[in-house]
Structures are given as C-alpha cells and as structure tokens.
Amino acid sequence: MSGFDVQQFRSQFAFFQLQPDWVYLDNAATMHKPKAVTDAVQRFYQQHNSNVHRGAHQLSQRATAEFEQARDTVASFINAKHRHEIIFTSGATAALNQIAFGLMHTILHPGDRILLTQLEHHANIVPWQLHCQRHGIYIDVVPLKSSLQLDLAAYQQLLLKKPKVVSFSHVSNVLGHIQPAQQMVAMAKAAGAITVIDGAQGVVYQQPDMQQLDCDFYVFSGHKIYGPTGTGVLYGKTESLEQLTPLLAGGEMIEQVSFVNTTFNKLPFRLEAGTPNIAGVIGLGAALQWLQQYNNNNLIQHKALLLKAFFNGLAQLKGVDILSMPVHNAGIVALNVDSEHPSDVAAMLDQQRIAVRSGQHCAMPLFSYLAKPGAVRCAFAAYNTLDDVNRCLLALEQAVEILTA
Amino acid sequence: MTLEQLLADTKPALQDIQQRDLADIKQAADWQAKYRILMQLGKKLPAIPEKMKQPELLVKGCESRAWLLHYHDKSSDKHYFVLDSEARIVKGLMAIMLCLVNGMSSAELAKFDLSHKFEQLNLKPYLSQSRGNGLTAMAEKIKACCPAS
Numbered sequence: 001m002s003g004f005d006v007q008q009f010r011s012q013f014a015f016f017q018l019q020p021d022w023v024y025l026d027n028a029a030t031m032h033k034p035k036a037v038t039d040a041v042q043r044f045y046q047q048h049n050s051n052v053h054r055g056a057h058q059l060s061q062r063a064t065a066e067f068e069q070a071r072d073t074v075a076s077f078i079n080a081k082h083r084h085e086i087i088f089t090s091g092a093t094a095a096l097n098q099i100a101f102g103l104m105h106t107i108l109h110p111g112d113r114i115l116l117t118q119l120e121h122h123a124n125i126v127p128w129q130l131h132c133q134r135h136g137i138y139i140d141v142v143p144l145k146s147s148l149q150l151d152l153a154a155y156q157q158l159l160l161k162k163p164k165v166v167s168f169s170h171v172s173n174v175l176g177h178i179q180p181a182q183q184m185v186a187m188a189k190a191a192g193a194i195t196v197i198d199g200a201q202g203v204v205y206q207q208p209d210m211q212q213l214d215c216d217f218y219v220f221s222g223h224k225i226y227g228p229t230g231t232g233v234l235y236g237k238t239e240s241l242e243q244l245t246p247l248l249a250g251g252e253m254i255e256q257v258s259f260v261n262t263t264f265n266k267l268p269f270r271l272e273a274g275t276p277n278i279a280g281v282i283g284l285g286a287a288l289q290w291l292q293q294y295n296n297n298n299l300i301q302h303k304a305l306l307l308k309a310f311f312n313g314l315a316q317l318k319g320v321d322i323l324s325m326p327v328h329n330a331g332i333v334a335l336n337v338d339s340e341h342p343s344d345v346a347a348m349l350d351q352q353r354i355a356v357r358s359g360q361h362c363a364m365p366l367f368s369y370l371a372k373p374g375a376v377r378c379a380f381a382a383y384n385t386l387d388d389v390n391r392c393l394l395a396l397e398q399a400v401e402i403l404t405a
Numbered sequence: 406m407t408l409e410q411l412l413a414d415t416k417p418a419l420q421d422i423q424q425r426d427l428a429d430i431k432q433a434a435d436w437q438a439k440y441r442i443l444m445q446l447g448k449k450l451p452a453i454p455e456k457m458k459q460p461e462l463l464v465k466g467c468e469s470r471a472w473l474l475h476y477h478d479k480s481s482d483k484h485y486f487v488l489d490s491e492a493r494i495v496k497g498l499m500a501i502m503l504c505l506v507n508g509m510s511s512a513e514l515a516k517f518d519l520s521h522k523f524e525q526l527n528l529k530p531y532l533s534q535s536r537g538n539g540l541t542a543m544a545e546k547i548k549a550c551c552p553a554s
Contacts (some may be wrong), residue, residue, distance in 0.1 A: 031497035343469045351436040359468040373491055402440055
C-alpha cells in the first residue's frame with residue numbers, strides 16, 4: 001500500500017503490543033489511543049494539573065493555554081469559521097442532549113415538527129423524544145430504501161411538512177453507510193430547517209468541513225477518534241449556538257449572578273458549565289494533532305482495502321447474511337449467521353479473541369424495521385491489518401461450523 | 406402447553422444436565438468442546454410457547470431475550486423453574502444455573518451461592534460480564550423468587 005505504512009501506524013498503540021492475541025474490531029464503540037494521546041494526558045496530570053480559566057497562578061494559565069489550544073485544533077480540524085464555535089462536552093450524547101433541550105422555546109414550539117431518520121442511534125432519538133413529547137412537537141422519520149440507504153425522495157416529501165429541525169447521522173453506526181450529508185443539508189436548508197448532524201462515526205472517516213457542509217450543528221465523541229473517553233464536541237454556527245438555552249448551569253458559564261437574575265458568559269463558555277474534562281480535552285487535541293500527520297485519503301484507502309478483503313472473504317462463507325453494503329461504507333460491516341442469534345456468534349468470536357459488538361447497537365428502530373434481533377458488527381479502523389481481516393474470517397468460519405453442527 | 410406440562414418436561418431435562426453434563430463441562434478440553442456441550446444443553450429444554458412469553462417473564466439486561474417462569478409449590482415449599490432464550494449459548498449457561506437451583510426450598514434458594522458454584526464449574530467469567538449475556542440478571546431474578554422472610 002503506497003503512502004501508508006500500517007505497521008508504523010499501529011506501532012504507536014501500546015494496546016497492540018500488550019495484547020498481541022486480540023483482533024480489535026469494535027472500533028465503532030471506541031478506538032484505541034496512540035501514545036501521543038496517553039502521553040499528553042499523563043504530562044498534563046504530572047506537570048501542570050490545575051483548573052482552567054480561573055486560577056490566579058501560572059500553572060492555571062498554562063493549563064488554560066493548552067485547553068484553549070485544543071479548541072483551536074478542533075476548530076481547524078473541522079474547518080469551523082470561529083474558535084468559539086467549538087463547545088467541549090462529555091461526548092456526542094451530551095451534545096445532542098444540549099441541542100434538543102436548547103432549541104425548545106427558542107426555535108421549537110408546540111405544534112412544530114422535527115425530522116429524524118430510521119437508522120439513528122438512540123442518542124439522536126431519545127433526547128428529541130423527551131422534549132418533543134412534553135412540548136407537543138411532532139417527530140417524522142425518513143424511511144429507508146431496500147438497499148438500507150435513506151430514501152431521499154421520501155425525505156424531500158417530508159421536508160414539505162416544514163420541519164423546524166432535521167437531525168441525522170453522517171455515518172450509520174450499525175451499517176457503516178455514509179449518508180449524502182452535503183445534499184441532505186442543502187435540501188433541509190432550502191426547506192428552512194435547522195440542521196443537526198450526528199458525526200460520531202462520520203468524523204473518523206472523513207475529516208468533515210463545517211464551512212463546506214454548512215450545517216448548523218455537528219457533534220462527535222472524542223473517544224471514537226483516538227481521543228480519551230468523556231470528551232466530545234458540539235460544533236455550531238455562532239448564530240445557531242446563540243439560540244441554545246444552556247442545559248447545564250454553573251461555573252464559568254456565568255457572567256453575573258443575583259437571586260433575581262443571571263447573565264451568561266459569551267460563547268463558548270456559556271455552554272460549558274462546571275470544570276471541563278481538562279485532561280481529556282487536551283488528549284483530544286493531541287489525538288487530532290497526531291492524526292493530521294497522516295493523509296486522510298491514505299487512511300480511507302487502507303480501510304477500503306480491508307473492507308474489500310472482508311467482503312470477499314464473507315462471500316466465500318456459507319450461511320452468512322450481510323446487512324451492510326460494500327459501497328459508500330465507512331468501514332463497518334453488520335452481519336448475521338443464518339438463523340443464529342448474534343450474541344452466540346459474538347460469544348464464539350470472543351473465545352477466539354476477536355472483539356466485536358453484537359446486539360441492536362443502540363438503534364432499536366432500525367432493527368425493528370429490519371425485523372431482526374440484532375447483528376454482529378465488525379468495525380475496522382486504520383490500525384487494523386489484512387491479518388486481522390483473515391483472522392476474523394477464520395473465526396467466523398469456526399463459529400458457523402460449531403453453530404450449525 | 407400448560408405450565409404443569411412445561412414444568413414436567415423441564416424437570417427431567419434439568420436433572421439430566423446436573424447428573425451428566427456438568428462433569429463434561431468442567432472437563433471440556435477447549436472452548437470448542439465446552440460450547441458444543443452448552444449448545445446441546447439448550448436443546449434439552451422444552452421451548453416456552455410464544456404466547457406464554459409474557460413481558461413480565463423477560464429477564465431484563467440481556468442482549469438476547471430470555472424468559473424465566475417460576476412455580477413455587479407451597480405445600481412442599483419447593484421452587485421450580487422453566488427458561489427459554491433466543492441465544493443458544495446463553496440458554497445453555499442458564500440451564501446450568503437452573504439445574505443447580507431447581508427444586509430447592511425457600512431457605513436453600515436464599516442462601517445459595519451461585520457465584521461460588523460457577524467458579525467450581527470454571528464458568529465464573531460468564532457471570533462477571535456487567536451487561537450483555539444477562540446471566541447476572543437471571544441470577545437476580547431467580548433470587549427474587551424467594552418469598553420475603
């Protein structure tokens with residue numbers, strides 16, 4: 001593979017040296033962390049641990065500088081127009097909760113509609129549902145075509161109902177299918193809707209360009225892009241973030257407080273209540289800095305190579321039902337062994353040190369549409385190798401053999 | 406199919422598992438052998454008919470759905486169980502769990518240490534999974550069948 005040395009890439013992850021027996025294909029759940037990230041977190045705790053934005057000492061200034069530098073790194077990584085458009089959260093779930101809560105009463109009023117899709121993660125369904133039920137707001141759902149891609153004609157029709165908000169995932173966390181985000185945002189905007197993109201799986205596939213995508217909000221978790229757990233990003237256009245009522249209050253988000261009234265700090269601090277996950281955010285900054293050493297097209301090509309080999313291998317196995325499509329796929333393959341429960345298949349892969357996830361992947365509406373109890377999910381990352389692909393295929397073959405004996 | 410029939414069919418199957426299969430499980434040479442036995446155990450148990458699978462029988466916390474039916478014979482103070490699961494390995498593991506407690510009195514059930522017993526059978530790792538296979542949830546549901554003393 002020209003331009004990308006997977007062994008060099010992989011060697012930066014201590015996990016693979018410490019656990020050489022494991023084939024890790026649970027990357028859509030969480031990714032391993034390179035040394036650059038664990039070093040940055042450790043350095044912060046050991047050398048200048050202190051709180052940000054409030055210490056009367058140089059250590060705090062240093063911590064603040066590093067924390068704010070991470071904001072610059074994220075802003076540049078996703079090509080945001082302004083650094084204050086990056087809000088740090090505990091993850092994509094927290095970011096989606098902030099958006100759903102924050103738009104109530106400012107944008108969304110009783111009788112309004114919002115539009116979601118059939119394949120959303122629960123984090124992009126339930127926060128909306130919680131508030132919509134209470135405020136009398138209707139939820140419409142974009143259906144799927146038989147190829148399990150979104151039905152854009154139906155989407156166009158649903159936009160005629162004038163939803164105030166359209167929220168969809170950039171990449172399906174179950175199937176790996178990449179949605180035509182650019183086109184969907186343009187269509188939603190033409191219909192006058194605010195657009196929210198759940199980029200939890202999308203951000204690690206393709207460095208998203210906020211100014212090109214032109215969405216109002218884009219959210220992702222740090223731990224799914226080589227960063228620490230407990231970190232996430234809520235990106236919003238300045239004018240869109242201004243519309244959000246803070247979900248959490250307290251700490252640096254406040255300007256003036258009396259028992260009569262409180263005025264809030266400016267962005268981004270207005271939406272970052274309490275002490276943030278300082279070490280985590282610094283680790284996330286380090287992760288994105290580190291990742292940018294690599295040409296993302298090389299990473300995409302490498303993953304495409306793995307995916308192709310995996311699909312070719314699966315085609316040779318009898319009794320395997322593949323839910324994902326090989327095209328427009330970010331590197332996730334959902335599959336089942338005919339008439340077997342996915343948890344049995346996953347248990348047998350686990351015995352062979354193949355880490356996958358099984359079940360409904362926090363996307364129950366998708367599985368009720370598919371009328372399946374779940375699926376086994378193999379999610380590839382750039383540090384996976386062809387050897388990983390082959391070991392997974394062999395393990396699957398063994399699982400099929402035992403299950404169908 | 407009635408509850409009486411299910412109990413009558415389940416009881417000898419659980420006895421058979423306890424008397425014959427437990428030793429094989431413990432001595433299984435490798436995971437393949439162990440899993441082959443586990444899958445056979447599930448097959449020995451009668452399936453709970455679909456219309457008897459009421460929501461309150463569901464064992465919560467399972468990635469695969471599992472159902473537990475409980476019958477307390479008050480005259481003899483003995484507890485009997487019937488189980489079903491969508492997943493075969495889970496069903497096998499749950500069958501082992503049930504064969505250990507089926508027919509116990511309230512006092513025996515209350516003090517039964519499942520975790521210790523699973524350790525003896527080299528099955529402890531399956532219990533410690535925080536969520537997923539549902540064995541811990543099943544154990545809790547079995548314990549909850551004890552009448553409050």
